[in-house]
Amino acid sequence: MFEYYRGTKLLFWLAMIAIYILAVMPLEKVPELTPFNDKGNHFIAFAVLTLLFYGAYRSHYFYVALWMVLYGVFIEISQIFAVNRCGELLDVLADGIGVFMGIAIIWIGKKFIPREGKIS
Numbered sequence: 001m002f003e004y005y006r007g008t009k010l011l012f013w014l015a016m017i018a019i020y021i022l023a024v025m026p027l028e029k030v031p032e033l034t035p036f037n038d039k040g041n042h043f044i045a046f047a048v049l050t051l052l053f054y055g056a057y058r059s060h061y062f063y064v065a066l067w068m069v070l071y072g073v074f075i076e077i078s079q080i081f082a083v084n085r086c087g088e089l090l091d092v093l094a095d096g097i098g099v100f101m102g103i104a105i106i107w108i109g110k111k112f113i114p115r116e117g118k119i120s
Contacts (some may be wrong), residue, residue, distance in 0.1 A: 008052065008055045009057075010053070011052055011056075011057040012049070012052040012053055012057075013072040015048065015049055015052055016049065016071070019045050019049065019075070020075060020078070022096045023055050023075045023078065023079060023082075023085075024075075024078050024079060024082040024085060025082075026082070026084045026085070027084045027085060028084065028105040038091070038094075039090065039091070039094040040053040040094075042072075042091050042094035042095050042098060043094050043095075043097055043101070044098065045095075045098065045100040046068055046072060046094075046095040046096075046097075046099050046102065047099070047101045047102040047105070048090055048097030048098075048102070049071070049098075049099075050064060050065070050068050050077070050098065050099045050101075050102025050103060050106075051105065051106065053067065053068060054102070054103075054106050061103050061106070061107070063104065064099075064102075065099050065100070065103055068095070068099040068102075069092070069095065069099055071090050071095075072091070072095030072096065072099075073092055075087075075091075075095075076088060076089075076091055076092055097101050
């Protein structure tokens with residue numbers, strides 16, 4: 001399931017940069033990309049980032065989760081200095097829940113979906 005694909009690292013870094021730009025952009029200029037509210041966007045973004053990070057670097061779950069949560073904290077600290085933005089602890093919580101969901105998806109995928117050529 002989570003095989004390494006040539007462009008996974010590129011996708012991961014492009015997603016990281018895009019999310020950071022959207023996070024520090026003045027609020028009135030941020031395009032509405034999803035039908036979710038702010039916390040839903042954090043949840044989805046960090047679940048996807050977690051999947052991409054794991055797919056790109058194959059790090060242990062703990063390190064993937066640690067780096068993704070630290071990235072969420074970094075974004076919230078950056079927002080303190082951004083125009084018309086403010087950092088929120090609840091955003092970090094939504095990020096963390098998204099990271100947990102991403103890790104859960106990876107774990108379930110590895111546990112229950114057999115690899116090609118392997119029969120459980």
